[in-house]
Amino acid sequence: MxxxxxxxxxxxxxxxxxxxxxxxxxxxxxxxxxxxxxxxxxxxxxxxxxxxxxxxxxxxxxxxxxxxxxxxxxxxxxxxxxxxxxxxxxxxxxxxxxxxxxxxxxxxxxxxxxxxxxxxxxxxxxxxxxxxxxxxxxxxxxxxxxxxxxxxxxxxxxxxxxxxxxxxxxxxxxxxNPDTLRSNHTLETGSIAFLFGGFFLMSIFALVGGIATGSRTFYAYSVYALAKIIGWATILGYTHQYLIREDFHWRYMSISGAVTILCGLIFARIFLQTRRYTAKLDYVLLLMMANAGVLLISGLFAIKVLALVTITIALLLYPVTTVVGIVRWRQGSGEAAVFALAWSLLMIGLVVQAFRDLGYVEHNFINYYWPPFSSFTEMLTIMAAIGIKVRRLRQQKLVAEKQYREHLEQSRSELQQLVWARTRELEAAKRLAEVEASTDPLTGIRNRRSFFADAGLYLKLAQRKHQPISLLMFDIDHFKSINDNYGHSVGDEALRSFTRTIFEKTRETDIFGRLGGEEFGLLIAEDAQNARHTAERLRDCIAAIELEAAGCNLQFTSSIGIASWQPGISMETLLKHADRALYEAKRRGRNQVVEYQPETAAVEL
The missing domain is CATH 2.60.40.2380 (Immunoglobulin-like)
Structure with a gap:
């Protein structure tokens, strides 16, 4: 040595x-x-x-x-x-x-x-x-x-x-060469200023559209466009150069980036209506929003490593939004295809940037400016998608107006108008009578008679199509104590909240009705296994209901009995089986889901 x-x-x-x-x-x-x-x-x-x-x-x-x-x-x-x-x-x-x-x-x-x-x-x-x-x-x-x-x-x-x-x-x-650098920088700055001007104009146009139509889509797009200006200006260094010349900090880049990502995901959920049409993928978007929230927090508290990790995760997860757009397009939303194209342009740029930052892709002029320019192209394309959506809604409105005018033209004579008016009154009275006869007045769902009538038809249809059928019977646990301790008005509100919860968590094709008191029935086209999953999910949703009563939050649970249809069993028998399973659920301590089994009468799930 x-x-x-x-x-x-x-x-x-x-x-x-x-x-x-x-x-x-x-x-x-x-x-x-x-x-x-x-x-x-x-x-x-x-x-x-x-x-x-x-x-x-x-x-x-x-x-x-x-x-x-x-x-x-x-x-x-x-x-x-x-x-x-x-x-x-x-x-x-x-x-x-x-x-x-x-x-x-x-x-x-x-x-x-x-x-x-x-x-x-x-x-x-x-x-x-x-x-x-x-x-x-x-x-x-x-x-x-x-x-x-x-x-x-x-x-x-x-x-x-x-x-x-x-x-x-x-x-x-x-x-x-210094002069060449100055010329190049002037060109760069001018190009970015052009992009920012475009973002600003798109934001203004969207804001005007939102005021004119009251649509949340326009408002969300307007905020998203403004967030793009703030985000890219800060990330590329122009905020420090022209606005915050003193006391600038790197966390401003993380904060502006997080706000831009959040605004983009909020707009995507509203525009694509993911909560309604793609519930599972909507959870992924919510996860991406949570990651953006962590990025925002790491920026606010200047946690450098966490900020870098979360922004990289956000860039790598961006393709999910394109997938959602494609799924909505396949569901029949034409504007979603344009949205998917727009987001793909941005997504490719951001993913390339992520790989560039990680050292897998060479840094060059194209992948450095690809994200802001593709972001601008994305916004233009999304504006086109919004235009397609507005055009579709306008066409629907024109069709409705045309049908209305045609209807008015058919009622020229006074006699025809009187006959038509009288006919409508009679039909309305008939429908009202039918609704009152088949609807529970407190909860607004099927009453016992209507439930059995619709359930019988549903059962026959399932038999012809060889579809599985399961019946779920609900009983609100200790409902009498709710009435006794808090009054019947609170008890009625508990029934209505229970009904709304079940109705929102089931399909339109399911048969749901009030059988009497605090007992309800739900007929679904599911086999025993899926019926059990549905029952457990609904039981959790019921347990999460909160009511304000006597200055405190009131919660309640429900016992559920399940019976699956077998060949040769009538609707009455199926109801008895479900009732026995429900009784067993209450006997075991309530807030239980029990399935009727012929061999053992009832077995706890």
Whole structure:
């Protein structure tokens, strides 16, 4: 070990302070961003605690090595150091602008030296997102620093890339002629301003549409468009450059990103009506919203690692929304197909960005600006989808108006009008009488007579189609004590709440009715196993009902008996079997689901 150290010292004496491990990058002052400082000499400081002297020693000891990824370090703690050299190949002084390629970096420190200089590395510049924007020598939304080289001069550089704890680092930096960089930045800023103007106009148009129609879809779209402006302006660095020039913090990017994702998911749920038509996928969207909520919290409390993890998860989960759009399109919603196309454009860009940040995809101009431009295209396409939806609703309205006019034209004569009016009155009276005769007045569902009539027809139809049938009988536990302790008005409200809960959790084809008192029946086209699952689900829903009574929250449970139809069994027999199972459920302590079994009379689930 001692011999190797003496050998290293001898080499350093012969070749003062570090002969280049790699050839310097030759520059002539005409660079247009196509040359990069490279990723061949990179070193990781896991704790971001090593002083410059230790970094120089690590470089001398050959600890710097190539970055083994497509361009990003991936999500890592600490800081990364990069070494490179620039050589002016001209006989004139050269001034360059070195630009960091991404917007996620928190701090950039640069040190320079001339090869062979005894003084070693000296600080050139320190750029930080947490400092006022005016401390930057070059006004740019990304980190840029100037470099000057004398004729034929070569300079070495050590650059520290810090993410303030943990983050994604792209060690490469672009080399520019200052005038070319300014022109390019003006073009970039103008293009982004065009996008933001488009977002703003779409937000205004949607707001006007919401005021005119009262549709939640327009309001949600308007807020979503505004969130896009705030999110992208902050993420790309323009908020720091033009608005919050003092006291800017990286958590503003997480907060704005979380708000944008939340607004997008809320709009998607409203536009696609996922809660109504795709309940299972709606739970996935709710999970994505919860992840965005965690991102928002991590931004508010400046939890850097959690923010980076949740934003990456959010980007990787974005394809789910496209799947939901495709499912709704297959269900018959034409505008959902356009929505799926729009979201796919955004989704591809964001997923590519996620893989780029993780180091699986090379960083370039296309995948850097793909997300904001695809976001703009997404909003335009969604606006078209909203237009398709509005057009469909308008056509439905025109059809309804045409039918109404045709109806009025048929009633020209006074006699026909009188006959028609009288006929309608009689029909209305008949329907009202039929409804009153078949409806329970308290709960609004079928009464006992109507339940048995509809259930009998349902049973015959199931027999012809060889479909399974199961009967669920409900009894509200200790209902008498509710009336005794809280009064009949509370008892009536308990019956109505019970009825609403069952009605909302069942299908329109199911037969549901009140058999008397606190007993109810539900006939469903399910076999015994699925009927048990349904009964347990409904029992949980009933137990979750809360009523306000006497200054406190009142909750109650229900016992459920199940009987499955077998060939040769009548509706009356099926009811007796379910009633026996219900009795057994109450005997076992209530709040139970019990299935009738011929062998054992009743067996607890």
């Amino acid at each position: 001692a011999i190797s150290r003496w050998a290293l010292l001898l080499v350093l004496l012969i070749f003062p302070f570090g002969a280049f491990a790699l050839e310097p990058i030759e520059v002539d002052g005409r660079e247009s961003g196509d040359k990069l400082t490279g990723q061949s000499e990179v070193w990781h400081d896991p704790d971001d605690s090593q002083p410059l002297a230790s970094i120089v020693e690590a470089y001398r000891d050959g600890e710097f090595g190539p970055l083994l990824s497509a361009g990003s370090t991936g999500l890592k703690k600490g800081a990364f150091w990069s070494h490179f050299a620039l050589r002016n190949v001209t006989d004139s002084p050269v001034t360059l602008s070195i630009e960091y390629v991404d917007h996620q970096l928190i701090e950039l420190s640069v040190f320079q030296r001339e090869p062979g200089a005894a003084s070693g590395y000296r600080p050139l510049i320190n750029l930080s997102m947490n400092k006022p924007f005016d401390h930057r020598r070059i006004s740019h939304n990304r980190f840029v620093f100037p470099v000057s080289l004398e004729p034929r001069q070569t300079r070495e550089f050590l650059v520290r890339f810090s993410s303030d704890g943990a983050g994604f680092v792209f060690p490469s930096m672009r080399i520019w």
